Amino acid sequence: MHQYTLYSHYVTIALYAAALLSTPLVQRRALIPISLAFTGFAVQLALLIVRWVSAGFLPVTGLFSTLHFLTIFAVGITLYFAIRYKAARLLPATMLVTLLALWKAGQGDMNLAPLTPALDTPLFFLHVSTSFAAYGLFEVGAIVALYRLAGLPASTNGMERRMLDECIYIGYILFSWCMIAGSLWAYLAWGSYWTWRIKGLWSTLLWFYYSGLIHVRNRPRWQNTPINLLTIAGFGLVLFTFLGLGLLFETSHPLK
Amino acid sequence: MNGITMKTSKTNPFSRIWDLFVSPSAFVILAILWCLDLGLGSILAYKRDPQFWMKMDSLPFSQWLDRMAPAEWPGSLWVYILVGLTWLMVASLLFCTINWFLRRRKKARGMGEFLVHLGFLLVFTGFVMGSGWGSRVQNIALFPGESTRIEELGLALTLDELKIDRDAAGNVLDTVSMVTLADFEGNKLDGGEAKLNNPLIHGSTVVYPNSSRQAPRDVLVDVEGQGVVKISYPEKSDLKDGRTLEVINFLYPGQRMGKWNGPGVFLTLSSAKGQSLFTSYLGFSKELRTATFGNLKMTLMGVDAGDQAIFNVHRDPGVQLVLYGALILTLGTFWALIGYLMRPATVAAAIKDDNDS
Numbered sequence: 001m002h003q004y005t006l007y008s009h010y011v012t013i014a015l016y017a018a019a020l021l022s023t024p025l026v027q028r029r030a031l032i033p034i035s036l037a038f039t040g041f042a043v044q045l046a047l048l049i050v051r052w053v054s055a056g057f058l059p060v061t062g063l064f065s066t067l068h069f070l071t072i073f074a075v076g077i078t079l080y081f082a083i084r085y086k087a088a089r090l091l092p093a094t095m096l097v098t099l100l101a102l103w104k105a106g107q108g109d110m111n112l113a114p115l116t117p118a119l120d121t122p123l124f125f126l127h128v129s130t131s132f133a134a135y136g137l138f139e140v141g142a143i144v145a146l147y148r149l150a151g152l153p154a155s156t157n158g159m160e161r162r163m164l165d166e167c168i169y170i171g172y173i174l175f176s177w178c179m180i181a182g183s184l185w186a187y188l189a190w191g192s193y194w195t196w197r198i199k200g201l202w203s204t205l206l207w208f209y210y211s212g213l214i215h216v217r218n219r220p221r222w223q224n225t226p227i228n229l230l231t232i233a234g235f236g237l238v239l240f241t242f243l244g245l246g247l248l249f250e251t252s253h254p255l256k
Numbered sequence: 257m258n259g260i261t262m263k264t265s266k267t268n269p270f271s272r273i274w275d276l277f278v279s280p281s282a283f284v285i286l287a288i289l290w291c292l293d294l295g296l297g298s299i300l301a302y303k304r305d306p307q308f309w310m311k312m313d314s315l316p317f318s319q320w321l322d323r324m325a326p327a328e329w330p331g332s333l334w335v336y337i338l339v340g341l342t343w344l345m346v347a348s349l350l351f352c353t354i355n356w357f358l359r360r361r362k363k364a365r366g367m368g369e370f371l372v373h374l375g376f377l378l379v380f381t382g383f384v385m386g387s388g389w390g391s392r393v394q395n396i397a398l399f400p401g402e403s404t405r406i407e408e409l410g411l412a413l414t415l416d417e418l419k420i421d422r423d424a425a426g427n428v429l430d431t432v433s434m435v436t437l438a439d440f441e442g443n444k445l446d447g448g449e450a451k452l453n454n455p456l457i458h459g460s461t462v463v464y465p466n467s468s469r470q471a472p473r474d475v476l477v478d479v480e481g482q483g484v485v486k487i488s489y490p491e492k493s494d495l496k497d498g499r500t501l502e503v504i505n506f507l508y509p510g511q512r513m514g515k516w517n518g519p520g521v522f523l524t525l526s527s528a529k530g531q532s533l534f535t536s537y538l539g540f541s542k543e544l545r546t547a548t549f550g551n552l553k554m555t556l557m558g559v560d561a562g563d564q565a566i567f568n569v570h571r572d573p574g575v576q577l578v579l580y581g582a583l584i585l586t587l588g589t590f591w592a593l594i595g596y597l598m599r600p601a602t603v604a605a606a607i608k609d610d611n612d613s
Contacts, residue, residue: 117430121453173589191462191570196309201298205291212287215280
């Protein structure tokens with residue numbers, strides 16, 4: 001399993017790097033980077049499924065597995081936008097962020113650790129999958145916001161605002177489900193749906209931050225620069241809540 | 257939230273105040289301040305004490321705020337600010353929900369957002385109830401067959417059976433307990449299995465296993481001139497001269513405390529009036545097996561240790577409201593998502609739709 005994981009990891013990196021390097025072709029032949037990214041995505045997805053079947057549980061603990069899981073969502077959403085909204089120009093930025101994430105993932109342990117008993121609950125699957133799907137949307141939203149801020153067209157038919165809106169709105173709903181599942185799980189595991197653990201506090205912070213963002217996302221006064229900056233800052237909070245806390249602090253969601 | 261202005265808002269000061277309260281901008285500014293306070297406050301609290309949350313979680317929040325926060329001042333300032341901002345945010349949320357009901361209820365599509373707001377308000381109300389009138393009794397240690405009275409909750413907890421699941425290396429995976437909850441008259445209120453992720457829930461009371469450990473039941477000590485004395489932990493045993501002997505701590509195999517290695521026990525000899533006279537450690541190694549307590553030489557003869565389950569029992573009178581609130585919030589998000597996906601394809605239309613409604 002370790003060899004297969006290692007092999008798939010580097011094949012994915014190679015495919016995404018190729019998708020990034022084929023950027024100049026995006027202007028004329030978007031199919032090439034899209035195909036490369038899609039193949040990398042398929043390899044990653046296959047790796048996840050094989051590890052899932054082998055372990056008997058969704059392998060999303062530790063730095064390696066969580067970063068792979070996050071990038072699956074980010075790449076998947078970008079590919080969806082590339083096809084639905086003709087936004088293949090988003091690919092280079094997503095590929096760059098994904099490559100950075102996979103480089104960091106490579107520093108983590110690739111072996112499948114046994115599932116700790118506390119994680120042996122359907123709420124774990126619900127909590128983690130909705131959380132990373134939301135993180136993926138927030139990441140792609142920040143990339144779209146960055147394009148808008150820089151004045152770069154991301155979509156050939158001018159759907160940048162629509163993409164940004166989908167990332168914030170659907171991301172927020174998924175993150176709300178993550179918070180509800182996490183709170184219910186905490187109630188069953190620790191006897192309280194709310195604790196003052198730092199990870200829980202920052203997750204709530206993130207939820208409230210996007211609660212604010214969702215209220216102004218369509219208000220004329222907050223359009224353009226304010227909403228773009230808030231979306232980028234939101235992803236900064238996501239990174240700190242997910243990676244910063246997990247790597248720098250003693251938390252209930254360790255990545256070290 | 258709805259930030260529309262009524263025709264009278266320019267002349268009526270109450271309408272102006274109302275519009276300010278229901279303004280999305282007001283909510284966003286509050287949310288940003290809330291995030292800044294929580295973010296900075298929690299990091300500083302962590303830097304001061306990485307286990308700060310353990311103290312805060314040991315009591316329902318209002319009780320912590322009342323009893324412990326003043327002692328933490330000024331380290332608890334961020335919590336006070338957080339409380340104030342939370343109330344303001346909830347007020348904004350409440351007014352927005354009322355505003356929606358008064359002005360936008362004809363729009364079924366907005367019902368999802370309304371349910372989300374309503375759900376959150378219920379969750380918050382439940383939280384306030386739980387933090388104000390809840391109770392937390394922690395670290396209740398019981399051997400199988402043992403009972404204890406939980407005075408704070410008016411309940412008696414009995415551990416009927418205990419099964420500890422271990423992996424091949426002997427690490428504890430789960431503690432599976434069969435427990436019974438009864439009132440002080442002995443009437444059974446509830447009972448069943450309590451294990452990880454599956455506590456015993458009786459209304460607003462939750463019994464959940466925290467951990468398990470090996471603990472001494474009986475300690476046999478040969479007291480010079482008095483023969484073998486059996487000390488049943490945590491009781492005291494009487495010696496012939498009226499003094500008492502008790503076990504005050506136990507070191508598990510491999511556990512260390514200062515210069516002492518487990519397994520072994522710390523024994524205290526007290527006077528007949530209860531005054532502590534001597535404390536010493538008795539272990540199983542040759543040099544630690546015998547110790548002198550004043551004029552009494554004692555030798556450890558044996559320790560009967562057994563598995564003990566540790567429970568936390570929480571009562572939260574607001575938890576039902578929180579669960580209903582979470583359910584309504586979830587339904588609201590589903591409704592909102594379906595409505596969102598059925599929206600016009602262009603955002604310009606969506607923005608217009610949002611602002612015209």
